[in-house]
Amino acid sequence: MTHAALLHPTKPARLIDEDRVRWLIESVRGNRFLPQPESTNVFVGDGDFRAIGAEFLGYFIRIGGLRQDSRVLDIGCGIGRMAVPLTQYLDPKTSRYDGVDPVESGIGWCQRTIAPAYPNFAFRQLDIAHELYNPNGKISGMALTLPFPDRHFDFVIMTSVVTHLPPAEVLVYLAEIRRILSPGGRLFMTAFVVDRIAAANEHGRRDPRLPFRRYGESPCWFVPNQPPLAAVGFEDGFLDKALERAGLSVALKSLGHWRGTNAGHHQDFIVAKRRGNGR
Secondary structure, rough: OOOOHHHHOOOOOOOOOOOHHHHHHHHHHHHOOOOOOOOHOOOOOOOOOOHHHHHHHHHHOOOOOOOOOOOEEEEOOOOOHHHHOOOOOOOOOEEEEEEEEHHHHHHHHHHHHOOOOOOOOOEEEEEEOOOOOOOOOEHHHHHOOOOOOOOOEEEEOOOOOOOHHHHHHHHHHHHHHHHHHHEEEEEEEEEOEEOOOHHOOOOOOOOOOOEEEEEEOOOOEEEOOHHHHHOEEEOOOOHHHHHHHHHHEEEEEEEHHHOOOOOOOOOOEEEEEEEEOOO
């Protein structure tokens, strides 16, 4: 598959009821009865909690191919920004959602607020060490084992996760994701892919919050004067190769407007499928 084909993928074979998706997104945005944390408790991500969650629900359905009966794992679920809109889409009888995150306070809010109202939703803390979000965590990211059986999930979400991980840990996460995905299951991942346009700020309109610089021979690009894991960009091609190495095939790659180009979303999106039927 060529790079151009990845940036302009063909339409999925599964038909999507676009009118219903639009209605669903607007209903989530306007539903004041849905759980929503106090703004002071939202420890990651900026912007409107409910609106961004609704926006990503549309991406999961349209771009990721998420189905109502999917078994979903949300890695880095935080304080439920993706979980809340998913409660309005996933079938309560045939689907399952599991959210994991290293931040205990976010998991606690989800367990108290979302899980009691939606029995097919569950949340658990993974005490993974992270210099920003869980500096005293007992589990190294290099020793990550997701607490789920092989081939257990149809759809894995990683929004704003690899944007805060070093490259060696990305490889560990992807290997675990391949293990717990069912054959043909999908990963929906957001990232900052530093291609030629982004690196050179070719159009002069790159997001000023992301003046990435590369240091040494690492595939990582970091934001000067910020902690290294505050925002991590990866050299174009690194994530593609990492996914292939893990046994995942890139099905779609759509670059975002953070680099100063026209796009319908900010971060870069990568959708990958699990290859093969073995372990």
